Amino acid sequence: DTEVTQTPKHLVMGMTNKKSLKCEQHMGHRAMYWYKQKAKKPPELMFVYSYEKLSINESVPSRFSPECPNSSLLNLHLHALQPEDSALYLCASSQDRHGEQYFGPGTRLTVT
Amino acid sequence: AQSVSQHNHHVILSEAASLELGCNYSYGGTVNLFWYVQYPGQHLQLLLKYFSGDPLVKGIKGFEAEFIKSKFSFNLRKPSVQWSDTAEYFCAVSSTSNTGKLIFGQGTTLQVKP
Numbered sequence: 001d002t003e004v005t006q007t008p009k010h011l012v013m014g015m016t017n018k019k020s021l022k023c024e025q026h027m028g029h030r031a032m033y034w035y036k037q038k039a040k041k042p043p044e045l046m047f048v049y050s051y052e053k054l055s056i057n058e059s060v061p062s063r064f065s066p067e068c069p070n071s072s073l074l075n076l077h078l079h080a081l082q083p084e085d086s087a088l089y090l091c092a093s094s095q096d097r098h099g100e101q102y103f104g105p106g107t108r109l110t111v112t
Numbered sequence: 113a114q115s116v117s118q119h120n121h122h123v124i125l126s127e128a129a130s131l132e133l134g135c136n137y138s139y140g141g142t143v144n145l146f147w148y149v150q151y152p153g154q155h156l157q158l159l160l161k162y163f164s165g166d167p168l169v170k171g172i173k174g175f176e177a178e179f180i181k182s183k184f185s186f187n188l189r190k191p192s193v194q195w196s197d198t199a200e201y202f203c204a205v206s207s208t209s210n211t212g213k214l215i216f217g218q219g220t221t222l223q224v225k226p
Contacts (some may be wrong), residue, residue, distance in 0.1 A: 031212060042202055042216035056212055066144070080185040090156070097212035100146060 003027075004104035006091050010112045015081060021107045022101040023091030024076040031097045034066060035090040037106070043090055049074060052095050081111045117204050118217035125193050127226050133188040133220050135203030145186040146204040146214070147177055156202070162186065173197070183207045195226045 004025045013019050023032065032048045035043035048056035049068040063085075065077040074091055088108050092101040119134040137143065139187025139215040167179040177188045186203060203217040 011171075033212070033214075040200075040219070042219050044216075045213060046214040050212060090155065092156075098144070098206075098208065100144075100158055101214060102159045103148075105155040 004091055004093055004102050006104040006107050008107055010108045011077065012064075012075075012112060013081065014112055015083070018057075018076065018077070018079045021076040021089055021091075021103055023076075023093075023111075024072055025093040025102070025104075026072055027093065027102070028071075028096075029093035029095055029102075031094045031099070032068060033092040033101060034064075034074070034076050034096075035092065035103075037088040037090055039088075039107070043103075047076075048097065050065060055097070066067075078109075081109075083111050085109065086111045113203060113214045115213045115215075115217050115221070116120050118201075118203055118220050119144070120220045121217075121218065122221045122223070124223045124225065126197055129224075131188070131190040131193045131222070132224070133201055133203075135186045135188065136218055137138055137184050137186070137203075137215075138206045139207060140206065142208045144206045144208060145177075145179060146206075147171065147186075147188050147218075148202045148204060150200040150202065150209060152199065155202035159188070159201075192226050193222075195224045198222060 007022045034046040037043045045106045046060045048065045052068045067075040086107040091104040094101045115138045117136045147164040148156045162179045170176045199219045206214045
C-alpha cells in the first residue's frame with residue numbers, strides 16, 4: 001500500500017476561520033512533509049517532520065501550524081489566512097528523509 | 113543553493129513520437145534524483161528515481177532517465193509516447209546531506225496529440 005490520504009479534498013474558509021488539514025499514511029514511513037502548490041507551478045516545501053519531530057520549517061508564516069500527533073498522522077492547522085494562501089496543499093511521506101516521497105492527492109484550499 | 117532547471121516548458125508531440133525532457137541541477141555534492149508526473153486531476157506520482165549505481169534507470173510506463181554526472185543532468189526519455197502520457201512532468205533533486213528537502217524544477221507540460 002503506497003497511499004497517502006488527505007482530508008478534506010476541498011476547503012473554503014474565510015480569513016477569520018480556523019481549520020485543519022489532515023494527512024495519513026500507513027506505510028510505516030518516518031518522514032512526512034507539507035507542500036504548497038499553486039496552479040501550473042511546482043510544489044514548494046513548507047515543513048518536514050522526521051520521527052515525529054519538526055526538522056525543517058521553510059520560513060512559513062505562523063498562520064500555518066503543523067502538528068505530528070504520531071508516526072502515521074500529520075496535521076496542518078490554519079488560522080487567519082490570506083486570499084493568497086489559496087492553493088493545493090500536498091502531504092507526502094517517505095521511509096526516512098533520504099527516501100523517495102509519496103504524495104497524497106492534496107487539499108484544494110480557497111480563502112475568501 | 114540547490115536549483116533545478118527544466119528547459120522545456122511546453123512540449124507538444126504526436127502519438128508514437130519519441131520524448132526527451134531535459135533536467136539540469138545545480139549542486140556540488142551527492143544528490144538523489146527523481147522524475148514525478150502529475151496527470152490532469154491526479155496527484156503527483158513517482159516515475160523513477162536515481163540514488164546510485166547504474167546511471168540509466170527505468171521507471172514505470174516505459175519511461176527511463178539517464179544520470180550524467182559530468183553534465184549535472186538527468187534527462188527523461190520515452191521511445192514512443194501515447195495520448196495518455198499527457199501530463200505535467202517534474203524533475204526533482206535532493207541532497208544526500210540536506211535530507212528531506214526536495215527541490216523541484218518548474219515542470220514541463222507534455223501534450224500528446226492522438
